Amino acid sequence: MAIGSVTPSKSPPGVRPALLLTLLVALLVLVCLLSLALGALAVPLDQVVAALTGGDVSSNVENVVWSVRGPRTAIGLTTGVAIGLGGTLMQALTRNPLADPGLLGVSAGASFGIVVSIVAFGISTLYGFIWFALLGAAAASVIVFVLGRMGRSGLTPVKLALAGIAVTSFLGSVTSAMVLMDVEALDRYRFWSAGSLAGLNGDVAVQILPFVVIGAALAFASAPALNSLALGDDVATSLGRNLALVRTQGVIAIMLLTGAAVAAIGPVVFIGLIVPHVARALAQSAGLGPDHRWLLPLSALIAPTLLILADILGRLIAKPTEVQAGVLIAFLGGPFFIMLVRRRKLAEV
Amino acid sequence: MVTKTVEPKSGAHFRLGVVPLSGRLRPRLITVCAALAVATFLVVAWSVSLGDFPITFTEAMRAVVGIGDPGTLLIVQELRLPRAVVGVLVGFSFGLSGAIFQTMTRNPLASPDMIGFTQGAGLAVVAGIVLGWTGSVSTQILGLAGTFVMAVLVYLLAWRRGTTGYRIILVGIGLQWMALSATDYLIARGMQFQAHAALGWLTGNLNGRDWSQALPLAITMAVLVPAALTLGRLTRTLQLGDDVAIGLGTRVQSVRLALLVTGVGLVAFGTAAGGPIAFVALAGPQIAQRLAGTAWPPPLAAGLTGALFVVGSDFAAARLFPMELPVGIVTGVLGAPILLWLLIRANRAGSGG
Numbered sequence: 274m275a276i277g278s279v280t281p282s283k284s285p286p287g288v289r290p291a292l293l294l295t296l297l298v299a300l301l302v303l304v305c306l307l308s309l310a311l312g313a314l315a316v317p318l319d320q321v322v323a324a325l326t327g328g329d330v331s332s333n334v335e336n337v338v339w340s341v342r343g344p345r346t347a348i349g350l351t352t353g354v355a356i357g358l359g360g361t362l363m364q365a366l367t368r369n370p371l372a373d374p375g376l377l378g379v380s381a382g383a384s385f386g387i388v389v390s391i392v393a394f395g396i397s398t399l400y401g402f403i404w405f406a407l408l409g410a411a412a413a414s415v416i417v418f419v420l421g422r423m424g425r426s427g428l429t430p431v432k433l434a435l436a437g438i439a440v441t442s443f444l445g446s447v448t449s450a451m452v453l454m455d456v457e458a459l460d461r462y463r464f465w466s467a468g469s470l471a472g473l474n475g476d477v478a479v480q481i482l483p484f485v486v487i488g489a490a491l492a493f494a495s496a497p498a499l500n501s502l503a504l505g506d507d508v509a510t511s512l513g514r515n516l517a518l519v520r521t522q523g524v525i526a527i528m529l530l531t532g533a534a535v536a537a538i539g540p541v542v543f544i545g546l547i548v549p550h551v552a553r554a555l556a557q558s559a560g561l562g563p564d565h566r567w568l569l570p571l572s573a574l575i576a577p578t579l580l581i582l583a584d585i586l587g588r589l590i591a592k593p594t595e596v597q598a599g600v601l602i603a604f605l606g607g608p609f610f611i612m613l614v615r616r617r618k619l620a621e622v
Numbered sequence: 623m624v625t626k627t628v629e630p631k632s633g634a635h636f637r638l639g640v641v642p643l644s645g646r647l648r649p650r651l652i653t654v655c656a657a658l659a660v661a662t663f664l665v666v667a668w669s670v671s672l673g674d675f676p677i678t679f680t681e682a683m684r685a686v687v688g689i690g691d692p693g694t695l696l697i698v699q700e701l702r703l704p705r706a707v708v709g710v711l712v713g714f715s716f717g718l719s720g721a722i723f724q725t726m727t728r729n730p731l732a733s734p735d736m737i738g739f740t741q742g743a744g745l746a747v748v749a750g751i752v753l754g755w756t757g758s759v760s761t762q763i764l765g766l767a768g769t770f771v772m773a774v775l776v777y778l779l780a781w782r783r784g785t786t787g788y789r790i791i792l793v794g795i796g797l798q799w800m801a802l803s804a805t806d807y808l809i810a811r812g813m814q815f816q817a818h819a820a821l822g823w824l825t826g827n828l829n830g831r832d833w834s835q836a837l838p839l840a841i842t843m844a845v846l847v848p849a850a851l852t853l854g855r856l857t858r859t860l861q862l863g864d865d866v867a868i869g870l871g872t873r874v875q876s877v878r879l880a881l882l883v884t885g886v887g888l889v890a891f892g893t894a895a896g897g898p899i900a901f902v903a904l905a906g907p908q909i910a911q912r913l914a915g916t917a918w919p920p921p922l923a924a925g926l927t928g929a930l931f932v933v934g935s936d937f938a939a940a941r942l943f944p945m946e947l948p949v950g951i952v953t954g955v956l957g958a959p960i961l962l963w964l965l966i967r968a969n970r971a972g973s974g975g
Binding site for chain 2 (some may be wrong): 369371372421439440442446450459463464510550566599600603604608
């Protein structure tokens with residue numbers, strides 16, 4: 274154990290990390306409540322709680338909380354957890370701080386699936402989009418994974434990253450070609466691609482939940498292996514890790530998590546890029562190293578908080594219209610991220 | 623004096639020991655560069671030979687270098703050559719710029735279109751289109767301004783008692799996503815025809831280019847390309863990490879600033895002339911590195927790969943499909959399989975990266 278090198282802390286080990294987790298959970302709960310309360314019709318927090326616990330509230334409030342904002346918050350929560358975990362996994366697997374969960378071709382595949390569904394099948398409802406997006410995301414990530422594994426050296430981080438970006442560019446090109454040729458398709462596609470939680474009903478959350486649950490289970494199970502992976506391939510192998518197995522597990526988890534999230538709310542992968550950095554910085558300040566057993570839960574808490582926060586702000590700043598959450602995340606997250614980069618001596622991934 | 627040394631496994635190298643010149647001749651790198659240059663020339667000649675007025679391939683090759691009858695020369699040099707030349711110049715500047723950034727940051731993903739510079743240009747131009755400034759300011763100027771403002775922001779925000787390659791990357795992605803989302807927002811907000819125009823520019827297009835677009839880019843490149851190639855040596859010490867580079871006597875901060883200025887200049891003028899043609903700056907250097915079998919992206923070969931890449935894609939975009947496509951769509955479709963193939967057949971452990 275490294276004792277001497279760590280900055281002396283008055284609290285006994287274990288307390289500060291626990292405190293950090295509690296704080297983040299509390300923050301997430303608060304943000305969820307605010308998400309139910311705020312919007313075109315502001316509902317006082319006590320009424321929100323009453324509506325949730327089946328108390329006595331007007332039917333209007335009950336409708337707003339349960340049918341409009343409830344699903345929206347639930348989707349924000351589910352997709353946020355998914356993207357946060359996906360981002361942390363992606364950066365761990367590629368050992369690249371530039372990696373976002375879309376790097377596996379997931380976003381490009383989902384976009385491609387959606388444009389195909391518009392152009393070839395004339396589908397225009399969000400409910401119909403989702404299956405095509407999921408299919409596209411899954412197909413793209415399987416292709417990236419298979420291509421990245423081919424060749425004698427197997428699945429190295431750089432090959433995975435480059436194969437991902439190559440497939441992403443390929444699909445991106447085909448998608449823009451189709452969109453450029455079909456003005457109607459462009460019209461529907463551009464709203465999805467800005468990334469929004471608005472207008473989704475509860476079915477969407479139910480549709481994506483199984484993917485997210487399985488993905489999250491795989492992610493948490495691979496945490497110890499990711500720690501060995503961070504030490505380099507040779508060390509990880511000598512520690513008894515089966516590299517191919519760890520990477521396959523990680524890629525499947527990313528595919529399920531990010532695919533589901535992107536299919537539901539559009540390519541808001543930036544959140545998956547910044548959240549791991551935030552999680553690492555927080556872990557460092559709590560006296561923890563870059564330990565994935567901590568980084569994964571931290572990311573899973575931070576990402577939905579940010580996503581829902583962006584969604585709430587999007588409802589409030591441009592009343593009566595809304596600004597898409599995807600747009601606001603970059604505008605909230607960008608400066609915050611840059612500040613973080615400037616203030617901390619970030620540990621390289 | 624030229625002595626030949628044979629190093630185990632990695633092929634023959636020639637070590638030049640002439641004072642004050644010293645360096646290493648890599649036959650494979652030189653062969654790759656020559657082959658790329660010849661291939662680029664052939665594609666240019668081929669593309670100018672096709673059109674409503676047919677010109678034979680030999681005539682086209684002669685006309686490109688200025689030999690032939692006045693009629694052919696007029697058609698080739700005034701009508702068809704500018705587009706090909708803009709393609710070569712844009713491709714070269716993107717490839718070289720990508721090599722600079724990837725080497726400087728030691729990250730194969732860190733091409734200028736991954737760390738914000740291109741997105742700055744995109745935001746400026748899309749804002750121009752959607753907010754209706756394009757009547758008074760040309761998209762070229764907007765693109766240039768966008769890239770430079772972005773570069774200054776990245777550098778200033780990454781400055782904290784000096785910069786590091788790592789911090790430049792991270793600040794770059796932060797700003798990149800802000801620019802991207804603002805662009806998305808503008809496109810979603812704009813009217814349909816504006817969205818269409820914006821997306822058209824963002825794809826990158828060489829259609830209808832004339833000498834007035836080629837000239838500013840050519841002048842810039844006349845200054846920046848030699849500068850970039852000279853800086854190449856210093857870049858290699860940066861690859862060893864800042865501490866080692868300082869120990870070896872490299873002025874890390876000034877070299878990094880010089881590299882940044884050179885790389886941004888190349889990508890800014892390239893983008894202004896051809897739009898943000900996707901994937902060239904990222905894949906060009908990576909393809910060149912694997913063709914030449916080097917451990918880092920070779921600058922000259924990266925530029926030549928980029929040039930061939932763009933000219934070839936533009937040729938394919940204009941000729942191979944039932945309707946004429948913008949070049950930016952084809953670069954992804956053509957470049958991705960090439961990069962994937964090179965990745966897969968790399969047979970040494972670690973040569974994938």
